[in-house]
Structure formats: C-alpha cells, structure tokens
Amino acid sequence: MLNSVYELEKAALDIRKQLLSLCNKEVIHIGGDLSITDIMTVLWQYQMKYNPENTKDEKRDRFVLSKGHASAVTSFNQAAIGCFKAEDVIKEYATDQGRFSMHSCNLVNPFVEVSTGSLGHGLPIACGMAAALRLKGNTTSRVYTVMGDGEQSEGSIWEAVANAKRYQLGNLVAIVDYNGLEADGFLDEITGLGNIAEKYRTFGWNVKEFDGNDITVIKQNFDSLPPADSMIPTVFVCHTVKGKGVSFMENQMRWHAGKINDEQLEECIFHLDKAFERRWNKC
Numbered sequence: 001m002l003n004s005v006y007e008l009e010k011a012a013l014d015i016r017k018q019l020l021s022l023c024n025k026e027v028i029h030i031g032g033d034l035s036i037t038d039i040m041t042v043l044w045q046y047q048m049k050y051n052p053e054n055t056k057d058e059k060r061d062r063f064v065l066s067k068g069h070a071s072a073v074t075s076f077n078q079a080a081i082g083c084f085k086a087e088d089v090i091k092e093y094a095t096d097q098g099r100f101s102m103h104s105c106n107l108v109n110p111f112v113e114v115s116t117g118s119l120g121h122g123l124p125i126a127c128g129m130a131a132a133l134r135l136k137g138n139t140t141s142r143v144y145t146v147m148g149d150g151e152q153s154e155g156s157i158w159e160a161v162a163n164a165k166r167y168q169l170g171n172l173v174a175i176v177d178y179n180g181l182e183a184d185g186f187l188d189e190i191t192g193l194g195n196i197a198e199k200y201r202t203f204g205w206n207v208k209e210f211d212g213n214d215i216t217v218i219k220q221n222f223d224s225l226p227p228a229d230s231m232i233p234t235v236f237v238c239h240t241v242k243g244k245g246v247s248f249m250e251n252q253m254r255w256h257a258g259k260i261n262d263e264q265l266e267e268c269i270f271h272l273d274k275a276f277e278r279r280w281n282k283c
C-alpha cells in the first residue's frame with residue numbers, strides 16, 4: 001500500500017505511461033482510462049482491502065468496473081499490487097490468451113469480480129453485492145464501483161440509486177467519472193441529465209463532489225468515508241478531464257478510443273515526466 005501523495009502521484013504517472021505504451025500497440029479506451037487514472041490509483045494502491053493471493057477472502061473489498069471499457073487502467077493498477085505483471089498486460093492484450101482486452105471479463109481473469117462492458121449494470125450489481133455482505137453479517141467490507149457520466153443516462157442506474165438508499169447500503173461507494181464527454185459527443189448535448197450530484201442528493205445519498213484528478217483531494221475523501229456498517233450509500237462525483245495528462249487528447253472526443261504511433265508515445269512520455277518533475281521540484 002502506498003501512503004504519501006508523492007508515492008501515489010508517482011504511481012499514477014507510471015500507470016499513465018503503461019497505458020500509453022499499450023496504446024502504442026493496440027486500440028484502447030485511452031480517454032476514459034486517463035480520466036480515472038488518479039482515482040483508480042488511490043483506490044487500488046491505497047484504499048482497498050484486497051489481497052491478490054486470496055481473491056476469495058470474505059473480508060476483501062469488492063470492485064465493480066461499471067464503465068467496463070476502462071479495463072486497461074484497472075489491469076495496470078492490479079498489476080501494481082501484484083496480481084500479475086504489467087508486461088503481461090501489454091504482451092497478452094487482445095490475444096487468444098484473453099486475460100486482458102477492451103472490457104473486463106471474469107471468465108478468464110480471476111481478479112475481475114464481475115464481467116462488464118454493457119453500460120448501466122455495474123451499480124445494480126454492486127448494490128446486490130453490498131446487500132449480500134449485509135446478509136452475511138460482514139460489517140467491514142465495502143463495495144466500490146466506477147461509472148461513467150454518460151452511463152448515468154441508463155435507467156437501471158436510477159433504480160439502483162433508489163434501492164441503495166432504501167436498503168441502507170452504507171457499505172456501497174459509487175464513483176462517477178464526470179469528464180463531460182461520451183463516445184460520440186459532449187454529455188450535455190446527449191443526455192441532458194443536468195446536475196448529477198444534486199440528483200443523488202435528492203435520492204438521499206451522501207454526496208461528495210470534487211476534483212477527480214487531484215490525488216490529495218481524492219485521498220482525503222477516501223479517508224473521510226463513513227464506516228462500512230453505516231446506513232447511507234456514498235457517491236463521489238469526480239470532476240475529471242477525459243485524456244488527462246496528454247495535451248492532444250484532453251477533452252477530445254476523438255480520443256475516446258484509439259492508438260498512438262511511436263513518435264506520439266515518445267512525446268507523451270516526455271511531457272508527463274516533465275510535468276511530474278516540475279510539480280515535485282518546486283516543493
């Protein structure tokens with residue numbers, strides 16, 4: 001587990017570089033991977049109770065990647081905690097070995113709790129898992145799920161939102177990647193959902209809204225979660241930038257998914273390293 005903001009930011013830098021190396025080889029959902037890199041790094045490398053050597057431990061926290069197309073950022077974070085090697089993700093991605101591909105699949109990868117990819121299902125499943133933990137008398141584990149903001153337009157999300165409150169699932173933590181873009185346009189033009197945080201508040205959830213690309217703030221919000229045996233579900237509405245960290249990808253619909261060439265890879269890595277040096281040398 002990493003503790004300091006420096007270590008976590010360095011880990012997020014490494015994840016971004018791994019994502020870009022993979023993106024140099026295969027088409028991945030790079031925009032939505034980069035937008036949640038900081039959240040996923042803090043979640044997997046600081047917050048979650050998860051032992052790669054005992055994936056069925058009843059006391060583990062559970063994770064459901066509702067925006068299932070962000071499988072690559074999940075795999076690289078799982079590699080960072082020892083589930084497998086990061087090189088294996090790059091080597092095996094989209095091959096017949098099948099452990100790693102554009103969506104997460106639990107039939108071939110034991111570190112994936114639930115197969116996802118069809119949007120709108122992760123939160124309902126996470127609710128069921130949280131309710132099951134309660135029935136089994138587990139008062140310490142939490143269920144985390146990460147969703148897209150475009151995904152919020154699925155009706156199944158709002159049935160789950162209502163029921164999570166009704167069943168008092170304080171062990172459920174939903175995270176919305178509020179990057180303002182979907183696959184083929186801006187959120188406001190497509191869903192017209194308005195204020196997402198306010199909607200969760202109306203349903204009686206504990207709502208925290210913050211910058212999802214600021215590791216200090218993300219860590220503080222995980223630190224101040226209500227206990228797992230509390231009664232009100234929490235949602236983090238995280239304001240993020242799609243393509244975060246790569247200037248030519250940021251806020252660009254074209255980079256929902258794609259591939260980069262060798263020259264672009266070199267340029268991205270150079271700028272990411274420079275930005276990290278600038279940030280930490282001035283402290």
Ligand SMILES: Cc1ncc(C[n+]2csc(CCOP(=O)(O)OP(=O)(O)O)c2C)c(N)n1
Binds near residue numbers: 032
């Ligand atoms: C039910 C369903 N409809 C459509 C798709 C195709 N699809 C894949 S990603 C995506 C955009 C999702 O946007 P958002 O939730 O905002 O994710 P992000 O921008 O963070 O990648 C869509 C429509 C899908 N995977 N599942």
